[in-house]
Amino acid sequence: VTGQAFIALLPELISTGFLILVLMVGVYSDSNAGVAASLATIGTLAVFGSAAVLLATGFSGSYFGGGFVVDGFALYFKLIVAGSAFFAVLAAARWSGQTGDAPEYLTLILSVLLGSTLLVSMRDLFGIFLAIELATIPSYAMVAFDRSRRESAEGGMKYLITGVIASSVLLYGIVLIYGVSGSAMLQDVADTFSGTLTPVAVLGLVLMISGFAFKLSAAPFHFWTPDAYQGAPTSAAAFLSVGPKAATFAILLRILLEGMPDAAPTWTAVMAFLAIITMFVGNLFALRQRNVRRMLAYSSVAHSGYILAAFAAIQGGGVVFAVQAVLIYTAAYAVMNMGAFLVIDLVGEETKSYNGLVRRNPGVAASMALFMAALVGIPPLSGFFGKLWIIIAGAQSGSILVYIVVGALVVNTVISVPYYFGIIRNMILEEPTTETARAKGSGALRICVYVLAVLTTLFGLLIIPLSALVGASGLA
Amino acid sequence: VITTLIILIPLLGAILMLLLPDEERLLRYAALGISAVPLVLALYVYFAFRDDLGVAALSQDVTWIRSLNIGYRVGLGGLGFGMFFLSTFLTVIAVLASRDVQRNLKQYFAAIFVAEVGMLGVFAAQDLILFYVFFEITLIPMYLLVGVWGDENRRPAAIKFFIYTFFGSTVMLAGFLAFGILADTYAMNDLGGGGGLSRTAQIAVAAPILFGLLVKVPAVPLHSWLLDVYVSSPTSTNVLLSGVLPKLGTYGLIAVAVPLLPQGVEPFLPYVAAFGVINIIYGAFVAFLQPDLKALVAYSSIGTLGFILLGAASGNAVGLNGAVFQQVAHGLYSALLFILVGVIAARTGTRRISELGGLGARMPWAGGLLALGALAAMGLPGLAVFISEFMSIMGVYATFPVQGVLAALGIILSAMYLLYMLARVIFGPIERPAYEEIGDAGPAEMASVVPLAVLLVVLGVFPALLMSIQRPAVDAVITVIGGS
Numbered sequence: 001v002t003g004q005a006f007i008a009l010l011p012e013l014i015s016t017g018f019l020i021l022v023l024m025v026g027v028y029s030d031s032n033a034g035v036a037a038s039l040a041t042i043g044t045l046a047v048f049g050s051a052a053v054l055l056a057t058g059f060s061g062s063y064f065g066g067g068f069v070v071d072g073f074a075l076y077f078k079l080i081v082a083g084s085a086f087f088a089v090l091a092a093a094r095w096s097g098q099t100g101d102a103p104e105y106l107t108l109i110l111s112v113l114l115g116s117t118l119l120v121s122m123r124d125l126f127g128i129f130l131a132i133e134l135a136t137i138p139s140y141a142m143v144a145f146d147r148s149r150r151e152s153a154e155g156g157m158k159y160l161i162t163g164v165i166a167s168s169v170l171l172y173g174i175v176l177i178y179g180v181s182g183s184a185m186l187q188d189v190a191d192t193f194s195g196t197l198t199p200v201a202v203l204g205l206v207l208m209i210s211g212f213a214f215k216l217s218a219a220p221f222h223f224w225t226p227d228a229y230q231g232a233p234t235s236a237a238a239f240l241s242v243g244p245k246a247a248t249f250a251i252l253l254r255i256l257l258e259g260m261p262d263a264a265p266t267w268t269a270v271m272a273f274l275a276i277i278t279m280f281v282g283n284l285f286a287l288r289q290r291n292v293r294r295m296l297a298y299s300s301v302a303h304s305g306y307i308l309a310a311f312a313a314i315q316g317g318g319v320v321f322a323v324q325a326v327l328i329y330t331a332a333y334a335v336m337n338m339g340a341f342l343v344i345d346l347v348g349e350e351t352k353s354y355n356g357l358v359r360r361n362p363g364v365a366a367s368m369a370l371f372m373a374a375l376v377g378i379p380p381l382s383g384f385f386g387k388l389w390i391i392i393a394g395a396q397s398g399s400i401l402v403y404i405v406v407g408a409l410v411v412n413t414v415i416s417v418p419y420y421f422g423i424i425r426n427m428i429l430e431e432p433t434t435e436t437a438r439a440k441g442s443g444a445l446r447i448c449v450y451v452l453a454v455l456t457t458l459f460g461l462l463i464i465p466l467s468a469l470v471g472a473s474g475l476a
Numbered sequence: 477v478i479t480t481l482i483i484l485i486p487l488l489g490a491i492l493m494l495l496l497p498d499e500e501r502l503l504r505y506a507a508l509g510i511s512a513v514p515l516v517l518a519l520y521v522y523f524a525f526r527d528d529l530g531v532a533a534l535s536q537d538v539t540w541i542r543s544l545n546i547g548y549r550v551g552l553g554g555l556g557f558g559m560f561f562l563s564t565f566l567t568v569i570a571v572l573a574s575r576d577v578q579r580n581l582k583q584y585f586a587a588i589f590v591a592e593v594g595m596l597g598v599f600a601a602q603d604l605i606l607f608y609v610f611f612e613i614t615l616i617p618m619y620l621l622v623g624v625w626g627d628e629n630r631r632p633a634a635i636k637f638f639i640y641t642f643f644g645s646t647v648m649l650a651g652f653l654a655f656g657i658l659a660d661t662y663a664m665n666d667l668g669g670g671g672g673l674s675r676t677a678q679i680a681v682a683a684p685i686l687f688g689l690l691v692k693v694p695a696v697p698l699h700s701w702l703l704d705v706y707v708s709s710p711t712s713t714n715v716l717l718s719g720v721l722p723k724l725g726t727y728g729l730i731a732v733a734v735p736l737l738p739q740g741v742e743p744f745l746p747y748v749a750a751f752g753v754i755n756i757i758y759g760a761f762v763a764f765l766q767p768d769l770k771a772l773v774a775y776s777s778i779g780t781l782g783f784i785l786l787g788a789a790s791g792n793a794v795g796l797n798g799a800v801f802q803q804v805a806h807g808l809y810s811a812l813l814f815i816l817v818g819v820i821a822a823r824t825g826t827r828r829i830s831e832l833g834g835l836g837a838r839m840p841w842a843g844g845l846l847a848l849g850a851l852a853a854m855g856l857p858g859l860a861v862f863i864s865e866f867m868s869i870m871g872v873y874a875t876f877p878v879q880g881v882l883a884a885l886g887i888i889l890s891a892m893y894l895l896y897m898l899a900r901v902i903f904g905p906i907e908r909p910a911y912e913e914i915g916d917a918g919p920a921e922m923a924s925v926v927p928l929a930v931l932l933v934v935l936g937v938f939p940a941l942l943m944s945i946q947r948p949a950v951d952a953v954i955t956v957i958g959g960s
Contacts, residue, residue, distance in 0.1 A: 379613070
């Protein structure tokens with residue numbers, strides 16, 4: 001291992017180091033919640049910082065025989081994952097302390113972080129599979145971690161079973177692709193996936209995309225999502241729905257663009273259908289929910305659909321914008337969805353507990369209103385820019401099918417207004433009742449919510465320039 | 477820079493309102509003071525730069541998203557300045573007329589100021605995406621103003637308003653994006669005359685844009701969100717809701733759709749004119765049947781918006797000048813009527829026309845001003861509305877004679893229902909003994925309506941005050957679209 005490779009692996013090495021430290025705290029000390037939480041906070045910050053420095057210095061290269069690559073694209077997603085892990089740790093600090101198992105829970109967050117940061121740098125199909133498993137297996141435990149609630153165990157179980165099936169489908173697809181191309185490296189796969197595809201190659205591609213669809217909770221493979229997110233501790237649902245998910249979208253994008261660019265007509269069509277089904281399923285089911293967690297779970301299905309719409313637009317003149325759209329949308333979604341989940345931790349998961357919140361707790365209510373409006377896509381909040389880029393990419397793709405996808409996206413945006421605004425209505429227009437939550441939760445959590453609200457509002461000024469920069473230097 | 481300053485002051489004002497202590501008198505005076513600042517600055521712009529506003533002066537151009545050529549581009553032009561000024565003016569009036577709002581005053585004023593940011597921004601935007609962003613910024617504060625401070629029917633009304641207009645503007649955004657992508661820029665002054673698009677492309681782009689704008693206006697039959705919202709809102713929200721908000725749509729028509737997509741809107745213009753006629757006639761008929769005074773004013777307001785559509789569709793200088801002028805005149809008279817309805821309802825405890833009567837004897841000032849507003853609405857010469865309605869009809873008659881004749885008939889209909897309303901509300905015997913006791917409008921209420929009435933008269937007698945600013949910009953539009 002050369003010095004260069006050592007620097008390239010810095011974020012991963014740091015998260016491994018802190019993972020071990022936090023675990024050791026759990027083993028050797030009894031009253032340890034505070035120590036573990038501060039270590040985990042520092043750890044996530046250090047990962048974020050190292051990735052930021054690498055990105056700022058323009059570091060790039062490929063190592064270990066080309067299987068591990070560091071470029072602007074990978075570093076950008078490492079920032080998203082580490083940032084969301086940072087907020088998840090802060091959100092989990094007090095709760096996990098009360099369970100008495102803080103170090104274990106925080107270790108799980110750090111290992112998901114490690115898996116996800118590795119994942120976005122992989123260029124080898126088997127490496128990708130291993131990194132996905134490294135990120136997913138701890139997340140089963142995270143979902144089931146809340147032993148005080150039955151739903152947590154139930155959600156964890158469902159997540160585990162569907163997750164294992166998804167992994168085997170994914171692995172089967174990868175093996176078929178490997179069998180056809182004789183190599184698992186993406187650049188070798190690209191040679192095979194050109195011209196007319198053999199039936200085995202198409203089967204491998206479809207199986208692999210299906211496996212990813214499970215992981216990304218795309219319909220019709222989304223059934224685990226509502227139960228898992230409803231049962232999971234809030235910090236787990238918040239983190240899993242944004243961080244690892246962004247990394248999974250990133251690696252799917254890398255596989256498709258680097259590994260099978262010539263097969264684009266096939267996979268964009270698959271993505272178009274997945275996107276349309278996913279958007280409608282997510283939004284229509286979200287409309288009927290009375291539980292905010294469950295509503296946000298279906299909302300996350302819908303947002304997966306929006307991002308898949310960007311994948312469908314990777315053709316014609318839309319390629320550059322579609323890749324940028326994925327970069328922007330995942331960051332925007334991370335900010336606003338993380339914020340919305342953290343508010344659930346502060347307020348509660350029944351829609352009734354939001355009644356009249358603005359009088360009890362104006363700051364939190366205003367932040368939640370911003371997150372909801374951003375999830376709808378009202379300008380100039382974060383979600384608007386994601387949708388803007390997808391529509392632009394779609395309009396430039398020059399494909400009728402993609403135009404239909406974009407039309408479905410516009411229709412779905414309007415369908416989603418009632419359920420997001422239902423929360424705003426409850427908070428602002430209804431009178432407070434006895435069920436209205438008093439302010440609870442730690443000060444740190446509340447500061448996190450405010451920071452995320454500011455990021456959501458100023459997204460257009462802060463993050464758009466960064467992602468446009470990365471998009472220009474990255475894959476496309 | 478001064479343009480940006482005027483747009484941002486209300487935003488600072490909104491933040492300031494939220495920080496102030498919760499004391500009613502202080503809040504009302506502070507809100508009045510904050511709302512006066514943009515008005516004073518707008519007046520300064522008028523007197524200092526009235527001769528060189530042209531198409532877009534005092535502009536600022538900062539690149540925002542380079543890869544898409546989207547910029548923060550603002551400037552004040554002759555087409556937008558009238559409404560820009562009116563927005564600052566009506567915000568002051570709305571603050572003055574907010575007596576009926578008692579709960580959560582500071583949040584109320586903050587919401588009004590955020591809405592003002594959006595309104596001012598739309599009339600100053602010189603970039604399509606920025607136009608859309610400001611267009612949507614008005615949405616959430618208006619939703620809150622109706623939803624929190626409206627009457628018992630407010631919640632369904634507010635969400636209906638939101639979904640309708642959000643759908644409309646999303647469709648409009650799709651049109652803007654297609655336009656920008658095809659023309660490779662979103663800067664309005666690079667897009668004049670179609671930005672190099674073919675006629676077919678222009679038509680394809682114009683259709684969604686027109687749809688979104690017509691929902692906002694609203695053109696009948698896209699108006700079904702409107703009545704509940706108008707009737708449920710507090711008076712001061714009505715001032716903005718009827719005075720400024722529809723003009724976001726008509727201004728888009730006049731300053732975006734027509735000059736930037738001349739060939740694209742051309743096939744639609746007869747229908748836009750027809751929508752204008754339908755608005756006028758439908759509004760008049762339905763207003764006639766309303767038992768509720770506020771609903772009557774609401775339909776009257778929809779009706780006279782039709783003249784703006786007519787003028788915008790005419791494609792000649794007379795009609796366009798009329799439409800631009802009518803935007804301002806309509807805002808003045810409908811704000812006046814809505815405030816007076818609020819005053820009357822507060823005194824008598826009812827808005828049902830059948831229960832009112834003979835109020836003129838007890839409320840000579842309020843009654844007289846109501847009569848003035850009604851006369852303005854039916855286009856009495858000497859008042860501002862007359863000039864613009866007349867010009868709109870003249871303009872549209874030259875292009876679409878049938879629509880022009882029908883619109884002129886509509887004026888007669890509106891005279892009928894307005895005079896009938898006056899007869900039942902102001903004149904005649906005093907309907908109920910209780911009305912013997914009521915007093916006239918108080919000083920605060922007078923302060924909110926008299927400036928409106930004065931401006932109606934002043935602009936009616938000296939239309940050149942506004943016409944001289946808008947004429948060069950209208951001429952520029954005519955040059956672009958190749959009309960006369």
